[in-house]
Amino acid sequence: MSINTATSASLPAVTHRRRRSLAHSKWPVLILFLPPALLLFTVLVILPMGEAAWYSFFNWNGYGSPTQWIGLRNYQLIFRNGAFTQALINNGLIVLVSVLVQIPLALWLATMISSRIKGALFFRLIFFLPYVLADVAAGMIWRFVYDGDFGLVGGIAHFFGADPPFWLADRDVAMYAILGVVVWKYFGFHMMLFIAGLQAIDKSVLEAADIDGATGFQKFRLVTLPLLGSTVRLSVFFGVVGSLQLFDMIMPLTGGGPSNSTQTLVTFLYNFGVTRMQIGFGSAVGVVLFVICVTLAFTYKRVFMRND
Amino acid sequence: MSGMIYRTNLISAAALALMGGFMTAGPAAADSVIRWMHVEQVPTTIALWGAIAKEFEQKHPGVKIELQFLENQAFKAKLPTLLQSNDAPAMFYTWGGGVLQAQSVTGALRSLDTTLDAQGGEWRKSLNTSAVEGLSFDGKVWAAPFRTGVVSFYYNKEMFKKAGIDASKIATWDDFLGTVKTLKQAGITPIAGGGRDKWPLHFYWSYLAMREAGQKGFADAKAGNNDGFAGEAFVRAGQHLADLGKLEPFQNGYLGATWNDALAAFGDGRAALILSFENTPATQATNSTSRKGQPDENIGRFSFPVIGGAPGVVTDNFGGLNGWAVTKNAPPETEEFLRYMASLDVQKRLAKDTQILPVVQGASGEISRPLLKEVADALSKETWHQNFLDQDLGPNVGAIVNDMSVEIVSGGVEPDDAAQQIEDAYSLERK
Numbered sequence: 001m002s003i004n005t006a007t008s009a010s011l012p013a014v015t016h017r018r019r020r021s022l023a024h025s026k027w028p029v030l031i032l033f034l035p036p037a038l039l040l041f042t043v044l045v046i047l048p049m050g051e052a053a054w055y056s057f058f059n060w061n062g063y064g065s066p067t068q069w070i071g072l073r074n075y076q077l078i079f080r081n082g083a084f085t086q087a088l089i090n091n092g093l094i095v096l097v098s099v100l101v102q103i104p105l106a107l108w109l110a111t112m113i114s115s116r117i118k119g120a121l122f123f124r125l126i127f128f129l130p131y132v133l134a135d136v137a138a139g140m141i142w143r144f145v146y147d148g149d150f151g152l153v154g155g156i157a158h159f160f161g162a163d164p165p166f167w168l169a170d171r172d173v174a175m176y177a178i179l180g181v182v183v184w185k186y187f188g189f190h191m192m193l194f195i196a197g198l199q200a201i202d203k204s205v206l207e208a209a210d211i212d213g214a215t216g217f218q219k220f221r222l223v224t225l226p227l228l229g230s231t232v233r234l235s236v237f238f239g240v241v242g243s244l245q246l247f248d249m250i251m252p253l254t255g256g257g258p259s260n261s262t263q264t265l266v267t268f269l270y271n272f273g274v275t276r277m278q279i280g281f282g283s284a285v286g287v288v289l290f291v292i293c294v295t296l297a298f299t300y301k302r303v304f305m306r307n308d
Numbered sequence: 309m310s311g312m313i314y315r316t317n318l319i320s321a322a323a324l325a326l327m328g329g330f331m332t333a334g335p336a337a338a339d340s341v342i343r344w345m346h347v348e349q350v351p352t353t354i355a356l357w358g359a360i361a362k363e364f365e366q367k368h369p370g371v372k373i374e375l376q377f378l379e380n381q382a383f384k385a386k387l388p389t390l391l392q393s394n395d396a397p398a399m400f401y402t403w404g405g406g407v408l409q410a411q412s413v414t415g416a417l418r419s420l421d422t423t424l425d426a427q428g429g430e431w432r433k434s435l436n437t438s439a440v441e442g443l444s445f446d447g448k449v450w451a452a453p454f455r456t457g458v459v460s461f462y463y464n465k466e467m468f469k470k471a472g473i474d475a476s477k478i479a480t481w482d483d484f485l486g487t488v489k490t491l492k493q494a495g496i497t498p499i500a501g502g503g504r505d506k507w508p509l510h511f512y513w514s515y516l517a518m519r520e521a522g523q524k525g526f527a528d529a530k531a532g533n534n535d536g537f538a539g540e541a542f543v544r545a546g547q548h549l550a551d552l553g554k555l556e557p558f559q560n561g562y563l564g565a566t567w568n569d570a571l572a573a574f575g576d577g578r579a580a581l582i583l584s585f586e587n588t589p590a591t592q593a594t595n596s597t598s599r600k601g602q603p604d605e606n607i608g609r610f611s612f613p614v615i616g617g618a619p620g621v622v623t624d625n626f627g628g629l630n631g632w633a634v635t636k637n638a639p640p641e642t643e644e645f646l647r648y649m650a651s652l653d654v655q656k657r658l659a660k661d662t663q664i665l666p667v668v669q670g671a672s673g674e675i676s677r678p679l680l681k682e683v684a685d686a687l688s689k690e691t692w693h694q695n696f697l698d699q700d701l702g703p704n705v706g707a708i709v710n711d712m713s714v715e716i717v718s719g720g721v722e723p724d725d726a727a728q729q730i731e732d733a734y735s736l737e738r739k
Contacts (some may be wrong), residue, residue: 014442059736061703064414148561166561169503171720174564231703257504258563259720260711274385276704278409 045166056284060275074284083260084285087268090175093242095266097179098186098239103232106187109121110194111220124195128188135185139252142181143168147255168254171261178253178262185249186242197231198224230308237300244293265289339370340639344632345397348379353662360657364648371641386704391416391635398638399646402451404443404629405695405736406702411633412450418634421450432649438693439667442629451631452646454665455658456693457586458627458683459511459512465606467496467580473488475608479622481519482549488557491580500579501558502570503718506710507698511583512552513713514697515612515626516545522619523692532738538724538731541618546716546723548615553717563718568595575601586627586665590705609682624692628699635709701734708733 036300056074058066078084079084080208111125113120130138167177201224209219225232247266250256256263256271263271269289273282344361348354354375361373376397376463378386383401390396391411402408410591411417424432424440432440439453468475471494478484491498501509518526521541529537559565559573574582575596582588593601611622632649647653658664666672672684687693688716698706708730715721721729 059412063391063410063416069532164560168563169561169564171563254564255504257506257714259715261719272707275381276707277384277388277702278704 037053049181052283052290054283055280056071056287058280060280062279066280070280074281075288077281078284081272083256083263083272084268087262087263087265090262090264091246093175093179094182094246095240097183098243098295099236102187102239103190103235105183105237107194107228107232109187110191110198112225114195114198125194125198127191130185131188131192135248136252138181138185139249143186143220143253159305169258171258173253174258174262178250180255181249182246186239190238193231193235193238194228197228201227230305233308237297237305238301240296241293243295244289265292270297319456321704325582325605327598339577340372342371342399342639342642343376343397343644344373345376345383345400347378347383347401349377350662356658356661359681360654361645361651364645368474368641368644371639373645376677379452380581386410391680394637396635396637399632399634399641402443402631402632402633403696403699405699407699408443408450408633408707409445410702412445412448416636417450418636418638419450420643420646421449421633422648424449431650434652434668435650436667436669436687438690439596439629439631442693442695443631451633452643452650453629453631454649455664456623456627456629456667456687458667458686458690459583459585460612460625460683460686461594461610462574462582462584462588462679463608463610464574464577464580464590464602465608467491467577468608471496471580473678475610476611479611481516481613484613485551485555488552489556492555492557496572497559497579498555498557499559500570500582501562501572501717502565502567503558503563504569505567506707506714508567508570508583510624510697510706510710510713511719512549513545513709513716514694515583516548516615517542517628518624518692518694519615520545520618521614523619523624525619526694530734532735536731537734538728542730543724546667546712546726549713549716550719550723553719563714571595572597577602586680587663589677589679594652604677604679606678609679609685616656621691623686624694625686625693629693629695635667702737704732705733705737711735 029232055066057069057071059068059070059073060066104173109123113123113127132142144150145152146159146166146168147171148166153167154164162274165173203225205223206219209223214222244265246264247270250262250264250267251270256267265285265288269282269285272278273285344357346354346357348357354377358375361375363698365371365373387400391414397415402411406427412419435453436456439456440449443449443451463475465475467645471491472639473490478487479627488498521529521539525534525539525541527543528534534540559570559579562570564637565573569584570579571588572595573579573586573591574584575592576598576734582592585591589604589607593599595601614620614622632646634646650668652668652671655668656674657668659666659671660676663675663677663680665675665680665687672681672688675681675684694700696706697709700706702708712721712726712730716723716726
């Protein structure tokens with residue numbers, strides 16, 4: 001794409017001969033390198049997307065070929081499904097917590113350990129560790145932590161002589177328990193982004209602020225934060241994308257339950273499409289998810305990350 | 309369309325490549341290869357199957373049998389694609405029900421009637437009739453029956469004694485609710501439940517529905533008569549389940565507990581009752597904290613109680629029925645092998661060493677464990693065998709039955725609303 005625009009933009013300026021030689025040099029490369037990538041992309045991305053869109057108009061269990069055309073009924077069923085609404089709300093909650101809790105926390109920690117204080121490297125490692133862990137492993141670990149019979153939470157409750165809580169079994173609490181794990185798992189990643197961003201800030205600007213008599217908080221609010229703007233926007237973007245993808249941590253923790261209170265869009269797709277062999281319905285969910293992703297990604301990039 | 313088929317082949321080729329680790333090498337050496345796909349995880353069982361396959365290979369030169377394992381969930385997810393590709397296994401594990409029926413309609417399977425009726429119907433006659441019927445659709449048999457089972461209540465004798473309950477007196481649902489109350493009063497957690505997996509609780513709804521509606525009422529509901537699954541009997545079944553839920557009979561946090569957690573709760577002696585499969589004496593032990601669980605002497609068993617005034621009887625059984633389905637392009641020796649697997653001799657060995665309830669008449673004599681023998685007796689006297697609803701009604705309606713069972717018992721959805729939701733879903737499946 002960018003190659004083409006670059007070529008066409010420079011075209012009027014070049015001479016005929018130059019153009020020929022340029023074409024000569026470009027084509028072999030294109031012919032040699034484009035097909036493999038194009039083929040892979042078509043077979044593994046474009047085709048399945050088209051198929052999913054096609055299947056979404058059928059009532060189909062995956063056996064034989066889809067024959068029962070039901071038009072937009074799958075889409076109607078999706079938007080009438082309470083679990084889908086709950087999944088949307090949960091995805092929103094994850095974004096909200098990411099913006100209001102996770103990113104401020106990551107930023108705060110980053111400002112503390114980005115400077116060369118003693119033990120900074122150690123803390124960086126500690127805070128980054130949860131992110132290195134596989135999502136499924138993190139889910140299983142926290143399932144054990146939250147367990148009221150044998151887990152850490154249960155143990156603490158027993159120690160104080162209280163009845164152990166079963167947070168993951170309580171439909172009003174389970175989602176918050178999961179949000180806690182999400183923050184724990186990903187704040188290190190955002191913190192690393194911010195550390196990188198902070199290190200890119202010119203020290204002389206901060207020195208100038210010092211000379212002007214700015215307090216620590218003023219320096220942060222008026223100098224550091226504006227200069228970190230692009231990193232914050234990127235961080236929020238990752239938060240949104242991560243929320244839409246959240247699946248493998250939820251499955252070991254709650255599997256979407258109890259009473260669908262912890263479904264996300266992807267676990268909804270899996271639980272209601274794949275495991276129930278409702279391939280048509282699942283495809284429709286996939287299409288909806290795709291539309292949401294594309295809309296969010298493009299709007300966000302257009303509106304917030306235009307200058308980054 | 310051709311693009312789709314091509315891609316399907318591509319995917320299954322990739323899937324097969326991934327499964328390469330499970331396959332034994334050298335299919336080229338044999339004339340025909342029977343690829344046998346299963347979900348069994350118990351090593352001793354697989355070892356015995358392997359031995360049986362070897363014996364068959366020796367008796368039939370040129371035939372090679374390859375066992376392929378897929379994890380349960382992966383198996384269910386991959387099968388639709390696999391069956392439609394050229395890499396379909398020759399025979400695979402099935403739970404019967406709506407899923408098997410869906411497979412049979414696509415033409416991906418070969419019916420077994422010819423082999424069953426060969427030599428004067430020798431094979432067919434040797435099998436339990438209910439097992440054969442359970443795997444038949446549209447007048448044809450689509451899988452070779454392999455084993456069967458019954459879900460019933462298992463209880464901790466010591467705990468019952470402590471609460472002063474006589475299990476043999478539990479005949480009706482009201483008796484059962486009384487038992488739950490007595491246990492609670494004695495400070496004992498009455499029932500171990502696995503609400504996270506959902507299906508363990510669908511046992512309750514299913515049995516209650518069977519007792520309320522009876523065999524005929526159930527068949528009527530399937531056919532869509534008398535408001536189908538939204539009919540009175542099914543609403544009442546839900547109400548009974550809600551009554552149970554109101555007593556808070558399960559262990560703390562049961563909504564987040566898996567089936568294994570529930571078995572552990574029973575095996576550890578943290579709950580007095582569990583409504584469970586015939587293999588509970590074994591599985592409660594392996595899942596318990598001590599790995600020993602309750603000794604067989606401390607476990608008692610009783611059938612799901614009846615409901616006063618309702619048509620369902622105590623000999624109506626709810627439980628699994630498994631078989632082996634044969635695919636369209638399977639080598640002709642596949643049926644021969646299945647017949648060998650179902651021969652009295654082999655079934656006796658399977659019953660003895662792998663603790664299954666065999667489907668061949670006369671093989672259950674080999675069962676030594678008293679608790680399992682009791683189930684075998686119940687099976688031999690049964691008046692109706694209802695397969696698990698999440699298989700029988702198909703995966704979609706089955707999932708809704710599972711959901712609704714959990715919702716009713718935890719007070720999330722009213723029984724009439726739940727019955728309506730099940731009916732709504734099933735109404736789409738009736739042809």
